[in-house]
Amino acid sequence: MKSDKRLDDERIGEEEGREISHAAAMPSLEISRSVPHHDSCRMATLKFKGPSPYQQKRPKPSDTDLEYAKFLKDFSLQFEGTTEPVPMALFGVGRIGTVHLSGLARNPRVELLYIVDEVCDKFDDIKRYWKLENTQFLSGKESDKVFKDPRVQAVLIATPTSTHQDLITRALAHGKYVFSEKPIAESKEGAINCYKQAKQAGKVLFSAFNRRFDPAFCNIKQRVRAGEVGHVHTIKACSRDVQLPSIEYLRTSSGAFHDTAVHDIDMICWMLGEYPIRVSAQGSAMAPEIAELGDYDTIFITLKFPSGTLGLIEISRHSSHGNDQRVEVFGPKGMLICANERPMSGIESHIGSEGANYIPTYYSFPSRYRHAYLAEKEHFLDIVQGKAKPAIMGHETLAVTKIATACEQSAKEGKFVDLTWGPEDLPPE
Numbered sequence: 001m002k003s004d005k006r007l008d009d010e011r012i013g014e015e016e017g018r019e020i021s022h023a024a025a026m027p028s029l030e031i032s033r034s035v036p037h038h039d040s041c042r043m044a045t046l047k048f049k050g051p052s053p054y055q056q057k058r059p060k061p062s063d064t065d066l067e068y069a070k071f072l073k074d075f076s077l078q079f080e081g082t083t084e085p086v087p088m089a090l091f092g093v094g095r096i097g098t099v100h101l102s103g104l105a106r107n108p109r110v111e112l113l114y115i116v117d118e119v120c121d122k123f124d125d126i127k128r129y130w131k132l133e134n135t136q137f138l139s140g141k142e143s144d145k146v147f148k149d150p151r152v153q154a155v156l157i158a159t160p161t162s163t164h165q166d167l168i169t170r171a172l173a174h175g176k177y178v179f180s181e182k183p184i185a186e187s188k189e190g191a192i193n194c195y196k197q198a199k200q201a202g203k204v205l206f207s208a209f210n211r212r213f214d215p216a217f218c219n220i221k222q223r224v225r226a227g228e229v230g231h232v233h234t235i236k237a238c239s240r241d242v243q244l245p246s247i248e249y250l251r252t253s254s255g256a257f258h259d260t261a262v263h264d265i266d267m268i269c270w271m272l273g274e275y276p277i278r279v280s281a282q283g284s285a286m287a288p289e290i291a292e293l294g295d296y297d298t299i300f301i302t303l304k305f306p307s308g309t310l311g312l313i314e315i316s317r318h319s320s321h322g323n324d325q326r327v328e329v330f331g332p333k334g335m336l337i338c339a340n341e342r343p344m345s346g347i348e349s350h351i352g353s354e355g356a357n358y359i360p361t362y363y364s365f366p367s368r369y370r371h372a373y374l375a376e377k378e379h380f381l382d383i384v385q386g387k388a389k390p391a392i393m394g395h396e397t398l399a400v401t402k403i404a405t406a407c408e409q410s411a412k413e414g415k416f417v418d419l420t421w422g423p424e425d426l427p428p429e
């Protein structure tokens with residue numbers, strides 16, 4: 001990427017690899033002479049004063065400052081490949097559909113041709129709010145129009161889980177790229193069929209495991225893979241959310257293991273680069289309404305990996321203190337922790353004798369994973385435009401489904417479940 005001249009000028013010295021000489025780093029004689037002797041004696045640090053910062057090598061932004069990296073990209077106005085936006089359709093504008101709409105409506109890489117939802121009385125408000133004059137709004141019954149429109153290159157599916165397989169199948173049959181919310185289908189066989197169809201169609205079916213695009217989790221993964229803690233002995237993920245889904249949602253969600261634990265299972269396997277050979281799980285339903293559905297809202301999962309690593313996942317749908325999402329990786333060289341992220345993380349108050357107080361953590365997934373949701377869509381657009389290979393492969397999604405099914409079986413039957421893997425199932429390096 002070419003950087004902008006103005007920014008180049010700011011980083012004076014850096015690009016030229018200019019060495020700062022020892023002499024230049026010393027305070028100039030002129031300054032020392034101009035300060036009376038008795039004052040300069042008290043100015044104990046004056047001797048460390050270097051040349052003007054304009055003459056020094058400027059620090060580079062850390063690669064963890066993704067917002068600055070984005071700014072540099074926007075500022076440089078440079079791009080690779082096509083500038084044409086991807087003509088798309090969005091299915092479902094409920095909770096996660098709204099998260100995705102906010103990313104699509106403001107994205108110059110997207111031309112949002114259609115929005116489809118079963119609830120049509122919100123269409124006028126959506127159109128007005130997002131200024132979508134050129135987007136057509138359709139009911140679920142009219143969705144064929146989207147599939148038959150040759151302009152539509154890609155669809156984003158954010159509808160209830162029970163509808164995914166049908167929409168994916170129809171989209172692929174008409175040669176569209178598909179971004180689908182997890183899980184891909186309600187059954188393993190259904191998901192396998194979807195991926196087979198994608199292969200036949202020569203299109204990508206992308207499963208939205210958004211945590212793989214979370215900057216903090218990416219950082220932990222890179223450091224685990226770089227061996228910072230050595231061979232991982234234990235890995236723990238805590239995943240609690242404040243936002244209890246509606247009972248209607250839970251009825252078609254495929255159960256907590258497939259609806260929510262899949263995120264943690266995928267994240268742990270992605271960080272470790274291996275799949276478990278033995279799992280166990282226990283679940284409880286603290287909410288009677290969830291117990292009535294035969295589902296769980298509180299879950300513990302243990303995983304044993306072929307390398308000996310042990311994993312632990314804790315899930316709760318009842319977190320009154322906000323979205324509580326943490327990861328800890330422990331090995332012989334030390335420990336990596338991803339603590340809770342919070343808005344306005346710099347604010348700390350010490351009022352009276354209350355002790356230190358911090359701003360609460362993010363409330364729920366739309367805010368905690370905001371960056372991840374944006375990044376996964378950018379990645380999908382890169383795939384559609386031929387600029388990237390999918391970061392999440394079909395066999396990885398199927399492996400996660402297999403593990404979640406084994407965990408669910410363990411919770412129901414109260415026993416360990418062993419898993420075997422063929423070479424074709426294994427995660428990428």
Ligand SMILES: NC(=O)c1ccc[n+]([C@@H]2O[C@H](COP(=O)([O-])OP(=O)(O)OC[C@H]3O[C@@H](n4cnc5c(N)ncnc54)[C@H](O)[C@@H]3O)[C@@H](O)[C@H]2O)c1
Binds near residue numbers: 139140161183
């Ligand atoms: N990745 C994540 O973090 C995350 C978070 C929440 C939900 N999800 C997944 O997203 C999916 C949707 O969850 P949600 O919480 O947004 O549900 P929701 O009930 O809030 O929204 C679903 C929307 O789809 C619409 N709809 C139903 N059938 C449709 C059809 N055939 N065609 C078009 N629209 C239809 C509904 O009217 C509703 O507006 C689920 O599969 C869930 O597992 C993922």
